Amino acid sequence: MRHRNDSGNFIYLPTGENYTSIYKKYKEDFYLEHDESETIISYSTFRRLWHELIPNLKFQPSASDLCEKCVEFKAKMQAAKSDIDKYNIIKD
Incomplete structure (x- = not known):
């Protein structure tokens, strides 16, 4: 879903998703493509990068x-x- 306001376009993810659930999916996909001995970014780094690189991607608020x-x-x-x-x- 997209929503436009004065500050720009936002893309909303489903209400049931959150940073933790997306991070878990990221880890699962990472380990499908890479060896488990490789280091993955931490959750805090994941959140920091999310806010820095894709600030227009948000979670749909509960209705x-x-x-x-x-x-x-x-x-x-x-x-x-x-x-x-x-x-x-x-x-x-």
């Missing part, structure tokens, strides 16, 4: 399918969770 009323209710519950009396009034 919310809540209606406006439910979003308001959720926000009220979050705000009231430190006050049990207020929380119980909103909950009912």
Whole structure:
């Protein structure tokens, strides 16, 4: 999926993916092509290179399918969770 905003084009990877899952796939593919005695880049180097070389490749954010009323209710519950009396009034 591509999305354009004022800062440029972004290519989004599926929501279920993350840096760790992509790194694991990278390692698997690396070892298919190379001998296991060869050194592979570390996870931190992988992330650093990702941000430096392909900053327009991002992960699709989780979508919310809540209606406006439910979003308001959720926000009220979050705000009231430190006050049990207020929380119980909103909950009912």
